[in-house]
Amino acid sequence: MTRVIHTGDTHVGYRQYHSPERRQDFLDAFEAVVDDAVDDASDGVDAVVHAGDLFHDRRPDLPDLLGVLSALRRLDAAGVPFLAIVGNHEATRGSQWLDLFSDLGLATRLADEPTVVGETAFYGLDHVPPSRRDELDYEFVPHDANHAVLVAHGLFTPFPHADWDTETVLDAANVDFDALLLGDNHVADRAQVDDTWVTYCGSTERASAEERDARGYNLVEFGADAGGETAVDVRRRSLDTRPFVFVDVDLAADEGVDRVREQVRQHDLDDAVAVVTITGGGEPVTPAAVEEAAVEEGALLARVTDHRAVGGDPTDAAPDVEFGDPDAAVRERVREMDLSDSGRHLDETVRDDGLADSNVRDRVADFVADAVADGDLDDVETDETDDAAGDDGADDPDDQVSMEDFL
Numbered sequence: 448m449t450r451v452i453h454t455g456d457t458h459v460g461y462r463q464y465h466s467p468e469r470r471q472d473f474l475d476a477f478e479a480v481v482d483d484a485v486d487d488a489s490d491g492v493d494a495v496v497h498a499g500d501l502f503h504d505r506r507p508d509l510p511d512l513l514g515v516l517s518a519l520r521r522l523d524a525a526g527v528p529f530l531a532i533v534g535n536h537e538a539t540r541g542s543q544w545l546d547l548f549s550d551l552g553l554a555t556r557l558a559d560e561p562t563v564v565g566e567t568a569f570y571g572l573d574h575v576p577p578s579r580r581d582e583l584d585y586e587f588v589p590h591d592a593n594h595a596v597l598v599a600h601g602l603f604t605p606f607p608h609a610d611w612d613t614e615t616v617l618d619a620a621n622v623d624f625d626a627l628l629l630g631d632n633h634v635a636d637r638a639q640v641d642d643t644w645v646t647y648c649g650s651t652e653r654a655s656a657e658e659r660d661a662r663g664y665n666l667v668e669f670g671a672d673a674g675g676e677t678a679v680d681v682r683r684r685s686l687d688t689r690p691f692v693f694v695d696v697d698l699a700a701d702e703g704v705d706r707v708r709e710q711v712r713q714h715d716l717d718d719a720v721a722v723v724t725i726t727g728g729g730e731p732v733t734p735a736a737v738e739e740a741a742v743e744e745g746a747l748l749a750r751v752t753d754h755r756a757v758g759g760d761p762t763d764a765a766p767d768v769e770f771g772d773p774d775a776a777v778r779e780r781v782r783e784m785d786l787s788d789s790g791r792h793l794d795e796t797v798r799d800d801g802l803a804d805s806n807v808r809d810r811v812a813d814f815v816a817d818a819v820a821d822g823d824l825d826d827v828e829t830d831e832t833d834d835a836a837g838d839d840g841a842d843d844p845d846d847q848v849s850m851e852d853f854l
């Protein structure tokens with residue numbers, strides 16, 4: 448039998464709502480998973496499998512890096528291997544933080560060769576943008592273990608928002624997988640596709656106010672049934688994360704901010720993120736007045752979303768686009784744009800909360816200049832330019848590309 452913790456989408460370093468406390472929460476949640484793995488090591492957690500988006504972006508700050516490093520050292524000391532892949536939030540061409548952890552002997556980056564732990568062979572498939580999936584052949588180096596698992600990052604069927612067909616992957620793959628351990632969709636879920644268990648572990652902290660359910664991770668066991676066939680058992684374990692208190696207020700025509708504040712005060716908001724959603728009709732409500740009431744009740748911070756039609760007329764049709772969670776809306780749109788790695792890097796730079804607006808221009812200019820000089824232009828290069836570029840790139844006018852090509 449092989450027993451692993453399946454986690455992912457830990458998004459360490461995410462300064463959600465511009466809050467330093469929230470940023471610490473993401474690291475704390477990852478540490479809590481590692482604590483559980485270390486505590487369970489003697490009862491047979493054979494590995495921690497991380498399905499991508501360990502960090503929120505490709506440039507984690509030092510405290511987050513050091514925090515992760517120290518957690519990985521604790522796992523290592525307990526004899527629990529850390530097997531991981533790279534998600535879309537941290538993807539960059541070339542080296543990854545995961546490669547550094549791997550060089551230090553603290554992680555294994557899963558790939559098309561099997562990593563065998565106990566009786567199970569683990570393979571990895573990093574996030575691949577939709578525009579490049581046609582190039583994938585799903586060829587893996589065969590194994591001789593009892594069970595086989597593919598760890599992948601992306602939005603797979605049969606779950607919501609899917610753009611990657613699980614059956615296609617399973618049919619094309621030359622290895623017969625008993626399970627797909629997935630990351631990317633932050634909602635924990637599981638299903639069977641043909642004979643294969645497919646499961647998302649969910650995020651370990653709420654990366655969006657839409658993630659209402661308790662956070663946690665999966666405990667997955669691979670064994671044999673009475674007939675000797677592989678049996679996969681997937682269980683959930685919850686994490687004790689920052690409380691989010693959802694206050695949904697439906698206002699009548701003659702109600703307004705007083706009613707919202709009264710509803711807010713009826714909740715226990717100690718150290719919580721208060722997520723206040725207003726629907727119905729009534730008078731205009733100033734978010735600041737609601738936030739103030741929540742903070743007076745002990746909330747760490749409050750977010751107010753007013754779903755009422757502008758002008759407060761409840762008979763107006765609902766808008767086509769909802770910005771209940773602007774961060775989530777932007778993430779969704781950026782994903783749909785299917786930008787190159789460089790494009791996403793620029794987008795992140797422009798929207799980086801931690802970077803002063805006055806520094807954005809210089810940072811972007813530096814990045815573009817470096818990228819042109821290195822020939823690191825992921826959407827326009829070929830394998831040949833990849834090898835040849837570097838030293839002579841900037842001097843050769845033929846190497847110049849338009850911003851359109853670049854993005």
Ligand SMILES: [Mn+2]
Pocket residue numbers: 456458500534536631632
């Ligand atoms: Mn994620």
